[in-house]
Amino acid sequence: MTIFLLNIGFGLVTASVLSLLSVGLSLQFGVTNFVNFAYGSYLGVGMMLAYTFSATLHFPFWAAAALGTIFTGVVSMVIAEGVLEPFARRRKSLFYMLIVTFGLSLVLDNLLQIFYGVDFFQYPVAQSSPVTIGPFSFTNAQLEIIAIAVVAMVGVHLLLSRTRLGKAMRAMSDNMDLARSSGIDTKNVTRWTWFISGCLAGLGGIVLALNIVSFQTNSGETLLFVIFAAVILGGIGQTYGAMLGALVIGMVTEISTSFISSAYKQDIAFIVLVLMLLLRPQGLIPAKGKA
Amino acid sequence: MTLILGYVATLLVTFFTYNIFVIGLNIQFGYAGILNFTVITFMAFGAYFYAVFVMPHADNSSQVFYILGLHWPWPLAMLAGIVASGALGYLVGLIALKRLRSDYLAIVTLATGTLVYGLFGNNNKLFDGWSGLFNVNQPFQSVATNHPNEFSWIFVVFSGVIMLVVWLFANRLYASPLGRSMRAIREDQDVVDSFGKNSFKVRMLAMVIGSVIVGIGGVLTIQYIGALSPAGWTTGETFVVWAALLVGGRANNLGAIVGSLLVAVIFNEATRYIPQVPSHPNLIPNLRNVIIGGLVILSIWFRPQGVVPEKKASFLEVPLVDKYAQGFPGEEPGGTLSPAASEA
Numbered sequence: 001m002t003i004f005l006l007n008i009g010f011g012l013v014t015a016s017v018l019s020l021l022s023v024g025l026s027l028q029f030g031v032t033n034f035v036n037f038a039y040g041s042y043l044g045v046g047m048m049l050a051y052t053f054s055a056t057l058h059f060p061f062w063a064a065a066a067l068g069t070i071f072t073g074v075v076s077m078v079i080a081e082g083v084l085e086p087f088a089r090r091r092k093s094l095f096y097m098l099i100v101t102f103g104l105s106l107v108l109d110n111l112l113q114i115f116y117g118v119d120f121f122q123y124p125v126a127q128s129s130p131v132t133i134g135p136f137s138f139t140n141a142q143l144e145i146i147a148i149a150v151v152a153m154v155g156v157h158l159l160l161s162r163t164r165l166g167k168a169m170r171a172m173s174d175n176m177d178l179a180r181s182s183g184i185d186t187k188n189v190t191r192w193t194w195f196i197s198g199c200l201a202g203l204g205g206i207v208l209a210l211n212i213v214s215f216q217t218n219s220g221e222t223l224l225f226v227i228f229a230a231v232i233l234g235g236i237g238q239t240y241g242a243m244l245g246a247l248v249i250g251m252v253t254e255i256s257t258s259f260i261s262s263a264y265k266q267d268i269a270f271i272v273l274v275l276m277l278l279l280r281p282q283g284l285i286p287a288k289g290k291a
Numbered sequence: 292m293t294l295i296l297g298y299v300a301t302l303l304v305t306f307f308t309y310n311i312f313v314i315g316l317n318i319q320f321g322y323a324g325i326l327n328f329t330v331i332t333f334m335a336f337g338a339y340f341y342a343v344f345v346m347p348h349a350d351n352s353s354q355v356f357y358i359l360g361l362h363w364p365w366p367l368a369m370l371a372g373i374v375a376s377g378a379l380g381y382l383v384g385l386i387a388l389k390r391l392r393s394d395y396l397a398i399v400t401l402a403t404g405t406l407v408y409g410l411f412g413n414n415n416k417l418f419d420g421w422s423g424l425f426n427v428n429q430p431f432q433s434v435a436t437n438h439p440n441e442f443s444w445i446f447v448v449f450s451g452v453i454m455l456v457v458w459l460f461a462n463r464l465y466a467s468p469l470g471r472s473m474r475a476i477r478e479d480q481d482v483v484d485s486f487g488k489n490s491f492k493v494r495m496l497a498m499v500i501g502s503v504i505v506g507i508g509g510v511l512t513i514q515y516i517g518a519l520s521p522a523g524w525t526t527g528e529t530f531v532v533w534a535a536l537l538v539g540g541r542a543n544n545l546g547a548i549v550g551s552l553l554v555a556v557i558f559n560e561a562t563r564y565i566p567q568v569p570s571h572p573n574l575i576p577n578l579r580n581v582i583i584g585g586l587v588i589l590s591i592w593f594r595p596q597g598v599v600p601e602k603k604a605s606f607l608e609v610p611l612v613d614k615y616a617q618g619f620p621g622e623e624p625g626g627t628l629s630p631a632a633s634e635a
Contacts, residue, residue, distance in 0.1 A: 035394040037328070037401070048407035070330060087592065095324065096591050098397050099533065101326055103591075106530050110577040222409070225402035233400070263413055270406050274386050277395060 002135065007254045009136030015250025016149030017208050019243050020221070022230040023156055024200025026242035030173035031232070033194040034094060036102040038079070039201055039227065041108035043220025044201025046072040047209040048116050055124050069203040076198020079104065085190065105221075112217040120135060120214045127213070145207045152203065153243060165192055172198055174236060226253070226266060229273035235283025244284055248272075293440060300443035302556060304515050307450040307510045309555035312532045313539070313547040314461045315504035320324075321542035322470060323497035324477030325388075326397040329404025331528040332410050333376045333502045337509030338519050339411070339418045341365075341372030342427045356416050357424060365430040370510055370617025377499050379403075384498040388491055404526070406420050412521040423520020450511050457504055461544050468501070473497050474542065527580045531555055534583050537590045540597025554586070 025039050050068030053059045059067065087154050128140040138146075160166035168189045171179040180186050208223065209215040230249040234241025249269055256268040276283070312330060319325040327333075345368035348360035363371070387399035412421050431445045464470045472493045475483045483490050513519050531554060539550020559579070568574045590597065 035398065037397070083588070091591060091595060093627065094393060095320075096595060098326055098394060099537070100588050100591055102397075103530070103533075103584040103587035106527060107581050107588075109582070110527075110580040113573060114571070114577045114581075117571070222405055225398065225405055228398045228402065232395070257562070266409065267406060270402055273402060277386055277399065278389075281389075281395070 004255070004258045005135035005284050007258050008139060008251065009138060010257075011251035011254035012136075013138070013142045013145055013211060013250075014254050016146045017204060017211055018227065018230050018246035018250050019149050020152055020200050020207065021204035021227045022234070022242040022246045023239055024197040024204065025227055026234070026237060026239050027169065027200075028193055028197035030237035030239065031169055031190055032084075032088070033176070033237075034088070035100060035101070036084075036197075037224075038104035038108055039197075040224035041105045041112070041209060042072055042076055042198055042201035043205030043223065044112050044217045046205035047215055047220065048112060048121075048217055049125060049202070050206045051116075051121050054086075055121075061117070061123060061125050065203070065206050065227070068206055069199050072202025072205070073195040073197075073199035076201065077195040080194035081191060084194075085187075109218055109221060113131045114265050116193045116217050118216060119215040120216055121209075122214050124212065125210070126172075137227065141210045149206060152200065156200075156239065159196075165189065167274070169193055191265055222266065225273070226269045229269045229276070232273060232281075232283060233276050235285040238283065238285045241283055241285035293438075297440045297443055300447050301515075302560065303447045304443070304450050304511070305560075306552060306556045307447075307454040308511050308515075309532070309551040310454050310548055311457050311508035311511065311533060312505050313535045313555075314457055314544055314549045315501045315506075315508065316532050316536050317501075317541060317544060317547050318461060318464065318497055318504065319472075319501035320530055321536065322465065322477065323473040323494050324393065325494060325501070326393050326400070328397050328401045328500075329407075329526075330505055330532045331524040331526075332404045332407050333379060333505040334512065334528075335407070335519065335520070335521075335524040336379050336410070336507035336628070337372040337376040337506030338513035339372075339424065340375035341368050341510040342424045342513055343418070344368035344371040345428045346424070346426075355419050355422075355424075357419050358417055364461045365428060365514070367554075369514075372510040373503055375393060376509060377503040380499045381495070382500025384495045388494050388498060393421070404529070405607075407526075408521060414498055421521055423518060423523070424513075425518035425520075427517045427519075429514055429517050446515050450626075453507065453511065457507065458544055458548075465542075465544070467498065469493065477542075527576075527583065530580070530583045530587060531559065533588045534590070536597075537587055537595075538597060540599040540601060543597070543599055544603040546597045546599035546601075553598075554583070558582075558586075 021039075021043070025036065027219065028036060028039075046068050050061075050064045053064035053067050053265050054061050057064075083104065084097070084100065088097060091097070125141065130137045130139050158166075160170055168179065168191075170182045170185055171182070171184060172189055176186065205220050208220060212219065226249060230245035231242050232245070233248055234243070234245030249272060252272055253265045253268050257265060260268075312334060315333070316327060316330050319327045330393060341369060341578050343359040344361050344363045345365050346357070346360050347362040349355060349357050361368075383396075383399055383403055387396040411418050414420060415461065417423075418424055427546075429442070431449070448475070464558070472488050472490075473496075475488075476490050476493055480490050535550035535554040536547060538547025538554055539548065562579045562582075565575050
């Protein structure tokens with residue numbers, strides 16, 4: 001029972017990491033209406049940039065993490081402006097967009113490996129001994145991860161519900177043509193969406209690296225389909241659904257380790273994805289016209 | 292001379308097997324519009340299952356572990372490998388083909404690839420983990436004993452014949468009613484549904500046939516090399532097949548040949564001779580992947596139809612004479628009112 005409760009705690013940490021990532025993917029999908037298969041590489045960009053800022057340039061870690069987050073957002077925005085949006089305008093077919101983002105993931109992954117190699121890295125942060133809170137046990141880093149995720153989720157909620165940008169994003173997600181004819185500057189909103197999505201990917205990558213302690217450039221890559229699982233579970237393109245999906249997937253994968261080897265964690269996520277696609281492909285919170 | 296002949300044989304076998312992969316993907320993506328982002332996993336499935344069916348029981352003292360080890364004759368084992376690959380295609384299709392959105396299928400294929408890769412790699416009881424299978428029984432070894440190149444050249448003919456059969460089959464399929472349904476679904480599934488076609492079944496057939504063909508290529512690969520480990524079927528390899536298809540031209544088996552010649556043989560082979568950088572042993576493979584990924588993107592930007600574009604379907608049709616084009620409504624050019632016009 002204690003192990004079970006411990007795993008619920010770890011589930012909370014994994015869910016926090018996943019929530020940042022799946023919300024970022026979901027926001028972008030809602031606005032642009034295509035899946036970005038290069039998203040996994042953005043995680044790598046974030047975690048490696050934060051490493052460069054903290055370990056090589058000796059910034060304090062929080063500053064390095066903030067810079068890594070923002071720079072990943074910039075990278076995401078530049079890629080969208082330079083490659084993806086021109087493609088979306090030139091080739092309307094969804095097929096082509098998916099292949100282009102898929103090709104982009106290969107390019108980005110290998111560029112990262114050219115710059116950083118295949119070594120394992122570690123952030124220069126002190127490893128604290130676990131803190132026991134009730135039945136749970138967390139390291140300081142894990143508590144920070146949960147705090148960061150909560151703050152980010154509240155931030156996304158405020159963005160979507162209170163700001164002009166967030167309302168425009170929701171409008172575009174519901175109906176692109178209507179949004180455009182209502183006078184929303186769709187190009188600008190798309191640009192900002194890519195930036196926010198990239199920031200969340202970068203931040204997610206950094207907290208993922210913090211959680212697994214030692215990481216490689218492609219550590220985020222295998223997580224990509226777990227993120228997809230969370231996004232599809234919540235209803236593709238639904239931001240609050242993505243949060244819910246992340247919580248469920250995070251909990252289920254970690255709790256499963258009480259019963260089976262943790263090597264099969266991802267297989268559990270895959271089973272959830274498969275069941276979801278077979279039984280309720282529109283997701284827990286279905287979006288109209290998206291499934 | 293012996294060395295050059297052996298090298299040429301290897302190049303030809305590479306060319307033929309990649310051709311088979313590209314034709315398999317072509318049937319899935321080019322014909323039916325199915326995005327399979329893990330082509331190479333099907334190749335690995337075919338290869339691994341061929342291996343465990345043809346190899347003798349695993350000798351545990353050698354620290355090499357694998358399942359089955361049935362020691363079947365190679366033609367039967369070949370069949371087993373192909374069936375395994377087709378079965379994987381069926382399972383993936385079962386999960387994802389029911390949905391309309393093509394991104395779901397792409398996600399499921401990608402997830403399957405990641406999963407199978409991790410499962411086969413981390414689990415050394417299945418197919419010997421990361422070290423992979425080696426000393427896999429090769430066909431024709433009993434007859435090819437005179438000269439080291441003899442096996443290679445027998446295999447060139449063998450794989451060439453199989454490629455030809457696959458090629459002819461793919462062309463037949465393209466022109467067949469089934470192939471037409473596949474292409475119609477690729478263009479507009481709703482229209483096909485409204486004509487009463489079972490589009491799920493048609494797409495599933497494309498998925499399975501494509502997987503089977505990629506599986507054939509996988510079996511040929513392991514038969515020729517005699518070994519396969521997870522390092523040989525990374526995501527980058529999937530891209531080589533995709534790049535070959537897109538550069539050559541989709542929905543077009545001549546394009547598949549041109550593409551696999553350009554990308555899989557000429558580009559891949561040419562970059563093999565760039566000298567290694569000692570401090571960065573992975574630099575050249577990484578750069579190669581960057582270029583392959585870039586090639587995929589650029590070919591979609593500049594020439595999505597590929598070097599050899601798909602031929603437009605030509606129909607034998609009676610020219611339509613628009614009798615009502617001239618004149619005022621209700622009045623035929625001849626002057627008399629036709630019954631159709633008076634109804635309108």
